[in-house]
Amino acid sequence: MTQRTGKRAVLVAANQPLEIWERPVVDPGPGEVLARLTHGGVCGTDVHFWRGEVPLPGPVVLGHEGVAVIEMLGAGVSTDYAGTPVAVGDRVYWQPVAPCQRCYACTVLGDVSMCENAFAGIFGNADGPTTASYCDYATLRAGLPFYRVPDDTPSDAVIALGCALPTMLQGLERLGGIRPGMSVVVQGCGPVGLAATLLAHLSGAAPLIVIGAPARRLAVACQFGATHTLDMDELPDAAARAARVRELTGGRGTDVVIEAAGAVPAFGEGLQLIARGGRYLIVGLWSAPGTVPVEPRMINNLNLRIIGTALSQPRHLYQALQVVQAHHRRFPLAAAVTHRYRIEDSQQALEAVARLETVKAVIAPAA
Ligand SMILES: [Zn+2]
Ligand SMILES: [Zn+2]
Structure with a gap:
């Protein structure tokens, strides 16, 4: 044979x-x-x-x-x-x-x-x-x-x-979950961002804002529960996006930011989007080398928590x-x-x- x-x-x-x-x-x-x-x-x-x-x-x-x-x-x-x-x-x-x-x-x-x-x-x-x-x-x-x-x-x-959904399930576990009514930004709308969007939606997040591109992926984010999307092709300026997130959250920023972009500049941007006492989950940067300028006192002054998560179990x-x-x-x-x-x-x-x-x-x- x-x-x-x-x-x-x-x-x-x-x-x-x-x-x-x-x-x-x-x-x-x-x-x-x-x-x-x-x-x-x-x-x-x-x-x-x-x-x-x-x-x-x-x-x-x-x-x-x-x-x-x-x-x-x-x-x-x-x-x-x-x-x-x-x-x-x-x-x-x-x-x-x-x-x-x-x-x-x-x-x-x-x-x-x-x-x-x-x-x-x-x-x-x-x-x-x-x-x-x-x-x-x-x-x-x-x-x-x-x-x-x-x-x-x-x-x-x-x-x-x-692998994005198990990765995000571990991420949410390490984040400590999302309570109904919490405001959330998801940075990125590839599979990890979409998994984050779906799970945040199922957790009751509102508003649930997804920042990313291209439009085709953002459309899927809406189907998975995003209440607002910010298209980086239409809104290429990070400061303008931050202003929009503040507008949508009564000036406070969001309780939770989930980095699912896999792009190093997203980290600096994400820090600008978090509300006082908020949490920042870093998921997407696993394989993205590089550094970004950060003002560490913000983490201190605003009682922020930054949580990393890699892979899944x-x-x-x-x-x-x-x-x-x-x-x-x-x-x-x-x-x-x-x-x-x-x-x-x-x-x-x-x-x-x-x-x-x-x-x-x-x-x-x-x-
Ligand atoms: Zn993978
Ligand atoms: Zn082992």
């Missing part, structure tokens, strides 16, 4: 076109799952990886957001990581980040998003079984949390907010599925998937995301 093979898009070196490699599909070992990709989410961070802004060692398969159909279960696997039974043909959702449960962050801090070894299995094994998602087949290795996608929940709706992946299951009928989540690419066209996908043409792009291997 001929050995099956699968394609994968490989980042060999920064700023070089992705290569398509064909590799054997291997049966899953004990505790592993072999899954056939239907949706590999294209994340803005992938563009930063490609540009070398976050350097990666050696050739790596790209893609850290996946929805796939279980093809084979390895010995001993009968449930997902929440105890839900799984069978061949079920859909699963995962990120290729596995907490090691053997480091300070995992066992002492109790914050597996800070695991020192979580990335160990993703990068540097472009030849063998991969847990990445720009590929035909992924092998979810033992210890890598994955969750069954409920039958009533479309895969498009799950991947639409890819397995419970946030599970919660993301619950949020999508509960709300995909009321909010056009699936429609946010605007672009689909074959694995062979992964390079074009990155470039379209870099040009902000997409709301959400996915790598969709041919069935």
Whole structure:
């Protein structure tokens, strides 16, 4: 019998076109799952990886957001990581980040998003079984949390907010939540900004102001609950945007600002938008190098709290599925998937995301 093979898009070196490699599909070992990709989410961070802004060692398969159909279960696997039974043909959702449960962050801090070894299995094994998602087949290795996608929940709706929804769920947890009636600014309207908008809306934020561009993404922000949008293409001056936010908040600024822009100047701008006693959640700057002038006494004088959050934990992946299951009928989540690419066209996908043409792009291997 001929050995099956699968394609994968490989980042060999920064700023070089992705290569398509064909590799054997291997049966899953004990505790592993072999899954056939239907949706590999294209994340803005992938563009930063490609540009070398976050350097990666050696050739790596790209893609850290996946929805796939279980093809084979390895010995001993009968449930997902929440105890839900799984069978061949079920859909699963995962990120290729596995907490090691053997480091300070995992066992002492109790914050597996800070695991020192979580990335160990993703990068540097472009030849063998991969847990990445720009590929035909992924092998979810033992210890890598994955969750069954409920039958009533479309895969498009799950991947639409890819890694952004779990990231924002951890962000809101670290922020300490948003109470009904609190005013919120979300900076940015890519998937992270849209996830922030949806969750802030579900928390009862009002007004809920989204600053970003282009208009197509802001239109989706409105569908996800934004009460006001400030289009940076129409209002390019940060001082004018700050004035508008003050106008909308009785001169006070907002109780919460969520940085989901991934652009360094957003930080300085965000500080100008917070009300006294307010909180600023920094989510989007994960892969954006650079500095910005800040007047630290403002943080002091205004009793501000600035809270960082990076990545997410397995419970946030599970919660993301619950949020999508509960709300995909009321909010056009699936429609946010605007672009689909074959694995062979992964390079074009990155470039379209870099040009902000997409709301959400996915790598969709041919069935
Ligand atoms: Zn991502
Ligand atoms: Zn760890």
